[in-house]
Amino acid sequence: MRASKPFKFGSMSRRAAITGAALAAMATLSACSGGGFQDAEGDMGLGAPKGAKVTVVEYASVTCSHCAAWQEEVWPQFKAKYVDTNKVRYVFREFPTAPLPVAAAGFLVARCAGDDKYFDVIHEIMASQAEIFGGTPPRTTLLRIAQGAGLSEAQFEACVTDTKAAEALDKRVKAGIDAGVDGTPSFFVNGEKVADPSLASLSAKIDAALAK
Numbered sequence: 001m002r003a004s005k006p007f008k009f010g011s012m013s014r015r016a017a018i019t020g021a022a023l024a025a026m027a028t029l030s031a032c033s034g035g036g037f038q039d040a041e042g043d044m045g046l047g048a049p050k051g052a053k054v055t056v057v058e059y060a061s062v063t064c065s066h067c068a069a070w071q072e073e074v075w076p077q078f079k080a081k082y083v084d085t086n087k088v089r090y091v092f093r094e095f096p097t098a099p100l101p102v103a104a105a106g107f108l109v110a111r112c113a114g115d116d117k118y119f120d121v122i123h124e125i126m127a128s129q130a131e132i133f134g135g136t137p138p139r140t141t142l143l144r145i146a147q148g149a150g151l152s153e154a155q156f157e158a159c160v161t162d163t164k165a166a167e168a169l170d171k172r173v174k175a176g177i178d179a180g181v182d183g184t185p186s187f188f189v190n191g192e193k194v195a196d197p198s199l200a201s202l203s204a205k206i207d208a209a210l211a212k
Contacts, residue, residue, distance in 0.1 A: 038191070040093070040172070040175055041171075041172075042168060042171075042172050043091050043093065044091065044092050044093075044115070044118050044119070045089050045090060045091045045092070046079075046083050046089075046090045046092075046119065047082065047083035047084070047085075047086055047087070047088055047089050047090045048086045048087065048088055048089040049089065050089065052086075052088060052089040053088075053209070053210060054087070054088040054089070054189065054190060054206055054209045054210055055088065055089045055090075055091060055189075055190060056082070056088050056089070056090050056091070056187065056188070056189050056202070056206065057091045057092075057093060057187065057188040058090070058091070058092050058093065058185055058186070058187050059093045059094075059095040059176050059179075059181045059184055059185065059186040059187075059188075060092065060093075060094075060095060060184050060185040060186075061094070061095055061096050061097035061103050061184045062096075062103055062106040062107065062110075062122060062125040062126055062129075063096070063097055063098065063099060063102055063103040063106070063129065063132070064097045064103075064184040064185065065129060066184065066185060067126060067184050067185045068126040068127065068129050070185050070197055071123060071126045071127075072126075072127070074197065074198065074199050074202075077199050078090075078199055078202065081199075081203070082206060087206075087210065088206060088210075092119070092122065093172065093176055094107045094169060094172055094173070095173060095176050095181055095184050095186075096169075096173065097184055099138075102132065102138045102142075104166065104169060105138070105142055105160040106121075106122075106125045106142060107122075107169055108159050108160050108162060108165050108166065108169065109121060109125075109142055109145065109146045109149075109151070109156065109159055109160065110122050110125070111159075111165060112146070112151060112155065112156075112159035112162075112165075113146070113149035113150065113151060114149075117149045117150070120149065121145055121146075121149050124145050124148070125141075125142070125145055128141050128145065142156070142160075143156050146159070180193065185197055187202060189202070189205040189206055189209060190209055192205070
């Protein structure tokens with residue numbers, strides 16, 4: 001059996017460092033959530049189409065344990081109640097957390113998998129956190145998930161070393177910082193931040209907005 005190659009990020013590592021600097025800058029930025037929801041370049045959404053009466057935005061990281069817990073415990077109910085019924089537009093925005101190179105690579109792989117498989121890859125990476133942090137080389141886990149989404153090893157390598165894609169991710173992270181994101185997962189309902197990500201708290205905000 002051919003030994004796995006070391007996890008190559010190439011120029012991705014350099015871009016991840018820039019993303020890390022952007023995250024560190026949060027300490028010097030004041031929150032400015034603004035009023036109402038605005039579409040952003042690169043948004044990945046489910047449920048109701050753009051322009052829906054209610055849009056719920058989640059900022060999360062594939063390496064964030066709290067994000068993975070929300071994904072496992074709350075998402076199925078939230079999806080059934082609001083997304084599958086097209087009552088709201090759900091938007092996922094990428095906000096990498098430590099280890100930044102792994103999170104960034106995970107997001108790049110999800111993008112490379114294509115719009116129709118994006119969320120499947122995101123959810124699978126989150127569900128594989130125990131493997132990623134349990135001693136298995138991150139490359140092994142991410143490559144397995146990428147191949148499950150139809151990418152070859154060569155496509156995987158090209159994906160995680162794509163500087164233009166990394167720069168686009170960096171811009172999305174900075175936009176999240178400008179929106180007042182200071183942790184993951186962070187949720188916004190029509191541009192208003194929701195402190196408690198429980199289904200009950202989110203439902204209270206969503207149902208009130210739907211009733212207007």
